[in-house]
Amino acid sequence: MDDYPALNVFWSMLWFFLWIMWLFLLFKIVTDIFxxxxxxxxxxxxxxxxxxxxPFLGVLVYVIARGKGMTQRDVKAAKENEAALQDYIRKTAATPAAGGSHVDELARLVELKDKGALSEAEFQQAKAKLLT
Structure with a gap:
C-alpha cells in the first residue's frame, strides 16, 4: 500500500466515477437524439x-444547444407513460375478475333461493352448473 497512497486512490476513484457519469450522459444524449x-x-x-x-465537445455542445429540449422530452415521455399506466389500471379495474362474475351470480342464486323463487334442487343444479 505504500506504493499507492490514499490521495492517489481518491483521484483514481474520482476519475473513474467522472468517466462513468460521462458515459451515462453520452448514452442519454444518444437516446435523446433518437x-x-x-x-x-x-x-x-x-x-x-x-x-x-x-465525444467530449459533442456532448458539451449538445447539452448547451438542446439541454432544455431534453428536459421537456423527458417530462413529456414520463407523462405519457403515467397516462398509459393510469389508463391500463382503469381498464383493468373496470372489467370484473375471472372469479368475480361467478361470485355475483352465486350471490344472486342464493338471494333467489332465500326469497323462495328457487327450490333446493333447482339451486343445487344451478350452482353445480355455475361452478363447472
Whole structure:
C-alpha cells in the first residue's frame, strides 16, 4: 500500500466515477437524439456523428444547444407513460375478475333461493352448473 497512497486512490476513484457519469450522459444524449420526433433524419445523423467523432465537445455542445429540449422530452415521455399506466389500471379495474362474475351470480342464486323463487334442487343444479 505504500506504493499507492490514499490521495492517489481518491483521484483514481474520482476519475473513474467522472468517466462513468460521462458515459451515462453520452448514452442519454444518444437516446435523446433518437427520441426527438421533430428533428429530421439528417439532423439526427449529424448530431450522432458529432457526438461519436468528438465525444467530449459533442456532448458539451449538445447539452448547451438542446439541454432544455431534453428536459421537456423527458417530462413529456414520463407523462405519457403515467397516462398509459393510469389508463391500463382503469381498464383493468373496470372489467370484473375471472372469479368475480361467478361470485355475483352465486350471490344472486342464493338471494333467489332465500326469497323462495328457487327450490333446493333447482339451486343445487344451478350452482353445480355455475361452478363447472
Amino acid at each position: 427520441r426527438d420526433h421533430e428533428m429530421s433524419g439528417w439532423g439526427k445523423a449529424g448530431w450522432l456523428i458529432f457526438v461519436i467523432l468528438l
